[in-house]
Amino acid sequence: MNTNYLENNYLTLVGKVTGEKRFSHEIYGERFYIFNLAIPRLSGNEDIIPITISERLIQEDTLQEGKKLMLKGQFRSYNSYENEKNRLILTVFAKDIMEVEEKEEENEMSLKDTITNEVVLIGYICKKPIYRQTPFGREISDVLLAVNRAYNKSDYIPCIAWGRNARFCQNLEVGAQVKVVGRVQSRTYEKKYEDGTSQTRVAYEVSIGSLEVIEEKEDEKQDEVETQEAV
Secondary structure, three states, rough: OOOHHHHHHHEEEEEEEEEEEEEEEEOOEEEEOOOOOOEOOOOEEEEEEEEEHHHHHOOOOOOOOOOOEEEEEHHHHHHHEEEEEEEEEEEEEEEEEOOOOOOOOHOOHHHHHHOOOOOOOOOEEEEEEEEEOOOOOOEEEEEEEEEOOOOEEEEEEEEEHHHHHHHHHHOOOOOOOOEEEEEEEEEEEEEEEOOOEEEEEEEEEEEEEEEEEOOOOOOHHHOOOOOOOHO
16 A cells, blocks of 8 residues: 555644753754643643754744744654663654744634644554543543554554544454544653652643544455465
8 A cells, every 4th residue: 555654644733832952863964852842722731742853944043932833743653762661752753843923813812713733643553442431431542553654664652532432442453544633632640660659750642533444445455365366
């Protein structure tokens, strides 16, 4: 199947720079940095999302504290080995960034009209979704999505579904291809250790707004059959 990696994984975020940028890594002489983008929620809280950006997209005052930016890119993952343990690290990889001028009339607009936080993913269910209910009866499903990237790489993106989407997800089989539209969110949780101590950590995931199963087309199925017969 032909894969368009730009269509498989893309997002648009609008938020304000918070904190200082910090050096991440260097590849073939190109340096990359990480900074945090604060994106408002309807509840009045904020999602603080880590952004990885090339030095080639940064001008002198691009990442100034409090500056409002529109960012387009992809939600990516990579493995980090800490204390002989493998940990999945998530970040937004910036492909384009521009400054957004704040207008006085924005103060008069509803918060809903000014929030931009949307991510679209097309990938495969790589782990059986976990369905559960909170003590208050709210339905939740945890979904791990494998999204193909160029050069035979994949991003493993944790997603969370609610309500009827959660009930639907619990019946999805491993290997099913789905399209997810949602928003990138951050949340804190307590990591408990065997010695009784705990540590506050931040998790990043996609909160699913809509989800659809992508059915394999008949001509693609036929191509697979012909290939198998040829072998």
